[in-house]
Amino acid sequence: MTKTFHIVVLGGDGIGPEVCDQSVRLLQQMQPHLDGVEFHLDPHDVGVGEYQRSGEALPDSAFEACLASDAVLLGAMGLPNVRYPNGKEIAPQLDLRERLQLYGGVRPIQLFHESDTPLKDYGAGDIDFVLVRESTEGLFYGRDAVADLSADEATNQLRISRQASERVCRLSFELARRRGGKKKVSLIDKANVLSTMVYFRHIFDEVAKDFPDVTAEHVYVDAMALFMVRRPHDFDVMVTENMFGDILSDLAAGIVGGMGMAPSGDIGDNAAVFQPSHGSAPDIAGRSLANPIAMHLSTAMMLDWLDHPETKRGAEALKAAVADVLSDPNQRTADMGGKLSTVEITDRISRSLDRQLQGQGSTA
Ligand SMILES: NC(=O)c1ccc[n+]([C@@H]2O[C@H](COP(=O)([O-])OP(=O)(O)OC[C@H]3O[C@@H](n4cnc5c(N)ncnc54)[C@H](O)[C@@H]3O)[C@@H](O)[C@H]2O)c1
Ligand SMILES: CC(C)[C@H](C(=O)O)[C@@H](O)C(=O)O
Ligand SMILES: [Mg+2]
Numbered sequence: 498m499t500k501t502f503h504i505v506v507l508g509g510d511g512i513g514p515e516v517c518d519q520s521v522r523l524l525q526q527m528q529p530h531l532d533g534v535e536f537h538l539d540p541h542d543v544g545v546g547e548y549q550r551s552g553e554a555l556p557d558s559a560f561e562a563c564l565a566s567d568a569v570l571l572g573a574m575g576l577p578n579v580r581y582p583n584g585k586e587i588a589p590q591l592d593l594r595e596r597l598q599l600y601g602g603v604r605p606i607q608l609f610h611e612s613d614t615p616l617k618d619y620g621a622g623d624i625d626f627v628l629v630r631e632s633t634e635g636l637f638y639g640r641d642a643v644a645d646l647s648a649d650e651a652t653n654q655l656r657i658s659r660q661a662s663e664r665v666c667r668l669s670f671e672l673a674r675r676r677g678g679k680k681k682v683s684l685i686d687k688a689n690v691l692s693t694m695v696y697f698r699h700i701f702d703e704v705a706k707d708f709p710d711v712t713a714e715h716v717y718v719d720a721m722a723l724f725m726v727r728r729p730h731d732f733d734v735m736v737t738e739n740m741f742g743d744i745l746s747d748l749a750a751g752i753v754g755g756m757g758m759a760p761s762g763d764i765g766d767n768a769a770v771f772q773p774s775h776g777s778a779p780d781i782a783g784r785s786l787a788n789p790i791a792m793h794l795s796t797a798m799m800l801d802w803l804d805h806p807e808t809k810r811g812a813e814a815l816k817a818a819v820a821d822v823l824s825d826p827n828q829r830t831a832d833m834g835g836k837l838s839t840v841e842i843t844d845r846i847s848r849s850l851d852r853q854l855q856g857q858g859s860t861a
């Protein structure tokens with residue numbers, strides 16, 4: 498019997514649709530090779546463009562479709578110069594995370610080729626860790642507040658709840674166990690200053706007791722910014738508060754080639770959204786300069802998460818095709834010093850994907 502997966506596709510703004518279209522193309526290419534699996538792709542307009550057309554950045558019809566889907570593929574949303582009348586940027590991905598309770602912002606960081614890291618002089622070695630960012634509260638809890646420019650001060654709230662912390666810590670320990678590598682989870686906090694972080698650490702330690710086979714450690718966020726650059730090979734899974742995770746995930750992307758190499762999955766108990774960690778990159782949009790690899794790796798994460806033997810095979814094949822193309826340092830987009838366009842690098846990944854799916858492996 499054929500299993501149909503309903504996948505909502507939200508291209509979004511700027512380079513979002515450019516990279517998303519290329520991943521959709523690879524999904525369509527893959528489908529006939531996967532036994533008993535069918536993808537039903539359901540595109541919706543969201544983001545700034547949709548806000549300008551309809552007054553809604555995330556129309557109800559798009560949200561309902563996400564709610565009913567097996568998974569969501571998202572390009573990027575937002576443009577720095579288009580704002581709501583209250584002055585705030587349009588960021589419906591945050592609404593999706595909160596409304597779908599996508600508490601685990603899973604952001605893998607992997608170096609595919611040593612030529613792509615600026616850390617060569619530090620002997621950075623293998624870089625392969627996952628940053629898990631709590632994505633429903635933390636310092637983003639105050640995001641609805643509107644700045645009163647005539648006031649004498651402005652404050653935001655940082656919220657750490659037991660429920661949200663337990664579930665994101667548990668997800669992180671389970672991930673470390675599943676990865677089966679160093680089996681280590683590093684909590685990134687600021688417990689030397691903030692009581693919310695003392696509380697977060699307490700909950701992390703409680704959850705850690707259920708995973709005696711996984712090493713648990715605490716690292717202050719400022720120190721982690723240093724360690725990520727000086728000894729990234731020491732880490733396996735990291736878990737942290739929303740804003741720390743937002744900042745550190747861009748830093749982490751920088752050590753493996755940039756935002757175009759940083760995939761992500763926003764995971765909840767009943768829904769998940771897969772998107773690159775990068776934004777709409779208005780500085781390069783519309784010129785086929787965007788690196789689509791973060792989007793392709795996010796698509797591979799989605800296929801893995803769908804948890805069917807054939808989609809898992811598709812995920813492995815797609816990841817292997819990306820690795821195959823990157824094994825030749827001459828095959829890069831402009832952000833990584835190369836000359837290939839968004840479409841051209843996907844052409845190469847597509848050719849390799851065919852080989853991977855036919856079990857022929859690498860020819861690069
Ligand atoms: N998940 C998302 O949808 C998301 C994430 C981050 C930012 N944003 C939004 O996107 C807009 C632009 O934000 P920003 O400029 O701070 O961040 P950005 O990630 O869009 O761009 C930062 C830098 O990285 C480069 N870059 C990003 N992705 C790239 C890719 N795939 N290939 C090559 N280069 C790439 C850009 O050219 C730019 O120089 C803002 O409105 C922001 O709020 C959205
Ligand atoms: C666009 C922005 C609201 C978003 C965030 O801060 O979470 C982005 O930076 C990300 O990392 O997904
Ligand atoms: Mg970010």
